Amino acid sequence: MREDVEALFLRELSRLNSHLPKKRVTLREALQNPEVELADGGKHRFRRSELEFLKSLVPEEEWDSLRLPVLIELDPKLGRGAARIRGAAECRVVARILGKEEKPELILYLPEISELRGKLPTLTDYFLTA
Secondary structure, eight states: OHHHHHHHHHHHHHHHHTTTTTTTHHHHHHHHHHHHEEEEEEEEEEEHHHHHHHHHHHGGTTTTEEEEEEEEEEOOGGGEEEEEEEEEHHHHHHHHHOOOOSSSEEEEEEHHHHHHHHHOTTTTTEOOOO
């Protein structure tokens, strides 16, 4: 019975995350082709103005390590209103945008999440973890 509930939960979690890209792209790739294919078969386009904003913030030698969209991880273990950013390049750029200290992993709270999404609505996305 427990295995059935876990399997159902994992299927539902996968369905909730079906809006995510099949494969994230680098900033360099996005500047050349500003879209990604989604897990559900759709396409997501990045706004050119947001890409240009990131291009101005990120040194060219980091364009191949910054993966887009930047994923905002919603994990219940973090508590209500908190989210996580992972990835060295992703954390660096988010820290620069928000004026935070650069760390290998960032924990953001609602006001920061709102600010980040306001500045990069097409270059950020939420995903749920268990």
